[in-house]
Amino acid sequence: MVASGLLTGCTSDAGGTDGGRGAHAQAPVAVGGAECTTVKAPGDSRGRQLRGMWIATVSDLDWPGSPADSVERKKADYRRLLDGARQVGLNAVFVQVRPAADAFYDSPYEPWSQWIAGKQGRDPGFDVLDFFVKEAHARNLEFHAWFNPYRVSLRADRGKLHPDNPARRNPSWVREYDGKLWYDPGLPQVQELATKVVLDVVNKYDIDAVHFDDYFYPYPSGGDFPDKATHAKYGRGKSKAAWRRANVDALVRGLHKKVHEAKPHVRFGISPFGVWRNRTSDPGGSATKALQSYDDVYADTRKWVKEGWVDYITPQLYWNIGNSAADYRTLVEWWARQVRGTGVELTIGQASYRVGEAGFGASELSKHLTLNARHPEVRGDVYFSATDLVGNRGGATARLRKDHYKAAAIPPPAGGGKAPAPAGAVKATATGKGVQVGWRPSPSQRATSYAVYRVEGKGRACAPVDPRRLLTTVRGTGIVDPTARPGRTYTYYVTALDRLHHESAPARGATVTVGDG
Numbered sequence: 001m002v003a004s005g006l007l008t009g010c011t012s013d014a015g016g017t018d019g020g021r022g023a024h025a026q027a028p029v030a031v032g033g034a035e036c037t038t039v040k041a042p043g044d045s046r047g048r049q050l051r052g053m054w055i056a057t058v059s060d061l062d063w064p065g066s067p068a069d070s071v072e073r074k075k076a077d078y079r080r081l082l083d084g085a086r087q088v089g090l091n092a093v094f095v096q097v098r099p100a101a102d103a104f105y106d107s108p109y110e111p112w113s114q115w116i117a118g119k120q121g122r123d124p125g126f127d128v129l130d131f132f133v134k135e136a137h138a139r140n141l142e143f144h145a146w147f148n149p150y151r152v153s154l155r156a157d158r159g160k161l162h163p164d165n166p167a168r169r170n171p172s173w174v175r176e177y178d179g180k181l182w183y184d185p186g187l188p189q190v191q192e193l194a195t196k197v198v199l200d201v202v203n204k205y206d207i208d209a210v211h212f213d214d215y216f217y218p219y220p221s222g223g224d225f226p227d228k229a230t231h232a233k234y235g236r237g238k239s240k241a242a243w244r245r246a247n248v249d250a251l252v253r254g255l256h257k258k259v260h261e262a263k264p265h266v267r268f269g270i271s272p273f274g275v276w277r278n279r280t281s282d283p284g285g286s287a288t289k290a291l292q293s294y295d296d297v298y299a300d301t302r303k304w305v306k307e308g309w310v311d312y313i314t315p316q317l318y319w320n321i322g323n324s325a326a327d328y329r330t331l332v333e334w335w336a337r338q339v340r341g342t343g344v345e346l347t348i349g350q351a352s353y354r355v356g357e358a359g360f361g362a363s364e365l366s367k368h369l370t371l372n373a374r375h376p377e378v379r380g381d382v383y384f385s386a387t388d389l390v391g392n393r394g395g396a397t398a399r400l401r402k403d404h405y406k407a408a409a410i411p412p413p414a415g416g417g418k419a420p421a422p423a424g425a426v427k428a429t430a431t432g433k434g435v436q437v438g439w440r441p442s443p444s445q446r447a448t449s450y451a452v453y454r455v456e457g458k459g460r461a462c463a464p465v466d467p468r469r470l471l472t473t474v475r476g477t478g479i480v481d482p483t484a485r486p487g488r489t490y491t492y493y494v495t496a497l498d499r500l501h502h503e504s505a506p507a508r509g510a511t512v513t514v515g516d517g
Contacts, residue, residue, distance in 0.1 A: 036462035041419050041495075041505045047467030048412040048501070050312075050347050050380030051405070052092035053085055053389050054146065054213075058099035059154070060115050062386040067118035071125050074116075078132070082139050084390030088397055089405035091473070092142035094211050094271075094382060095132050098197060101152040101167050101183070105129035105205070109197050111162040121162035133206050140449050140473045142411060144209040144269070145201055149194040149251060151215055152181035166193060178221040185217060185247045186230040191254070198255055202262045208499070209267040210259050214316060216248045217298045219291070244298035249309075256309045264416055265499055269312035271349050271382070272301040274319070274331055276338075286334040290326040305344045311414065313344055314382050318351035320359040321367055329371060336377040345412060347380040348372060352388035355396040362395040366403045379412045408470045410451055410501055417500030420444035423477075428492050428512035431480075435490065435512055438478035442496035442504065449475045451495045451503065458511045459491035465506050473497070489513045 055078075056062045063081060064074040085093060097104045102113035102120060105128055111121035116128055129145070136143040152167045153160065156176050161168040167181065175184050183190040198210055217225055227244075235243045256268045273293040277285035281292060284302070293299040304310050315335050319326040332348065339346040350368060354360045365383075372378040383389040389397055425440040437452060454471045471492075472479055484490055491511040496504040 035422060035424050036505060036508050039462050039464055039505050042465060042467075042503050045412055046376060047409075048379065049409040050092055050142075050345070050382070050411040051088075051090040051409055052094055052142070052144070052347075052380070052382040053088075053090060053352075053386045054382060054384045055081060055093055055095045055386045056099075056384075057096040057104060057113065057115050058148075064116065067115060074124075075126075075131065075135075079135055081386050081390060082135055082141060085141060085386070086139050088389060089401060089408060090141065091409055091411055092144060092208075092382070093136055093386075094144040094146050095136075096146040096148070097129055097132070097201065098147040099151070100148060100154065101161075101165060103197075104132070105201065107197065107200060109166065109193065109200065111165050120160070121164065129201070129205055137206070137475060140475050142208040143206075144211040145205070145207045146211045146213065147194075147198055147201075148215050149212060150183045150185050150190070150217070152183055154180055156181060175226050177218050177223075177225050180218070182218055182225075184227050184230050185251070186227055186234055186243065188234075191247070191251050194251060195255060195258060199258060199262055202259055202266055207266060209269055209311070210255065211268075212252075212270045214271060214273045214293070214297070214299070217244055220296050241295070241298065245294070245300050248298055249300060249303065252304055253307070253309045256311075265414075267311035267414060269314060269345075270301070270304065270310050271314040271316055272299055273297065274315040274317040274349070275326060276300075276302045276334075286326075287330050288326045289324075302338055305338050305342055308342065308344065310344055312347060313339065314347045314349045316349035316351075316384070317368075318349065318354060318384075320354075320364055321371065323359070328368060332368075332371060332375060332378065336375040339377050343415065345379050345414070346377050347382055348378060350381050350383045352383045352393055352396065353385055355388065355394035362399055365396050366399045369400070369404045380409075407468055408472050410467070410470065410473060410497065410503070413502045414500040417498045417502040418446060419502040419504045420447035420496045420498050422504040423447075423450055423494045423496045423507045426492060426494050426507050426510040428490070428510040430484070430512050430514045434480050434482035435484040435492070435514065436478065436480050437492045437494070437510070439494045439507060441477050444496070444498075446498040447496040447504075448499040449473050449497050450477070451497060452479055452481075453493040453495075453506070454481065455491050455493075457489050457491070459493075459509055461508050463493070463506070463509065465493050465495060484514050486514050486516045 103110045114120040117124040133143045167174050175182050231240050259268045275288050275290045277292045277294045278288050279285045317331050319328050321328045420442045421444040423439045423442050427438050429436045451473045452471045453465045453469045491509045493506040493509045495506050
């Protein structure tokens, strides 16, 4: 089988023959007959995986290459990242749209980001987020809009902020720490702003999820965060640490509720630092000796899972197997236990950027995925960052494709959806470019995308689909399979999916023999 990125999507009926004179041009067309009524929709989602990558925009880490680039160059660079994601076999992107109290879209609350047009507040000339989402969906990649709720600036100079930036108009909301500017999470006004910013995007754009990373209170760096006055005013007798955790909890709990109220299909997920607490601090913690999100950035990540305040959790497990302070094996086991029975989806944050460091060779990420397979609670992986993954840093990406991503994957189904009605009238045509497969769209309005499966030889007309034979997914009613070989016979099956990845029964398969030329 092949990675999904090797296939070309199309929206035509795909039932005609190739007008060219390629090697396969004279091969026959196979058309599915009456639709299947006896085959049930796939009921086992254990083969499902979310496969994603983070596209960081802060400091132009992954995109754009330079704010000075032309609009067309910026668009082309983003498309190349998405095409690279498909080539690897991914099905989701996590794109940073609010890196630092700014916006990669026309926000009524915050200025345009300096990292899109070179200066905060400068209009880049196009709706960046709309472009982001539409290009991702055109490749059937989930789009997770990544926000940083509290970071204001990587520099302490408030004069560099745009005059209309809320952080400049409300200097009492801002604290300087470690040479940077941060909103004070203990202020109700700050929580209100973060909530309004997120809901504005949820309501205006067709995103699939809201995503936070690991930045809540800043990581400790030589001194305490300067929020003594805020604690005195709002602490209500709590210790500073407990009060800080309560502030973050309130934002997480409130956003989860409000995002689902605004659009029930939009999910809310967080990618925290990989260690909640060490066992030496708490018997429920992990057997690690590392920084603790609970104590150091006041993020009670385990509580969010247990309370169901997140739809998915993606801990950043950026250590190698056998690491003396934080062993990857230990942490995967710990996180698997935390999500068990909760309904919260667990995916693992992987460090593509570390490939080549001591103890992190080209095979390390592949070993991580092999280990993950022992824990059915692990439903996929997300890689930081896009440039390292798509660029095949140290050969690690090629190893992932060879060992784990030969077949495409559908993300795990999320709660609240329902399988659409099946597609129909599947046709397979051998052409000079491979095999063109087309189908009649599902009559259900819930149908968002389609999954195409391929089996060698003449398969049964009506048969259950096997996730190991998934060729690709697409938004549209046809694909071209360029990997079909001359002289071979293939049978193609098509299922319909809603946007939460609930899958219909397959339509009647279509069998075709590719000519020898």
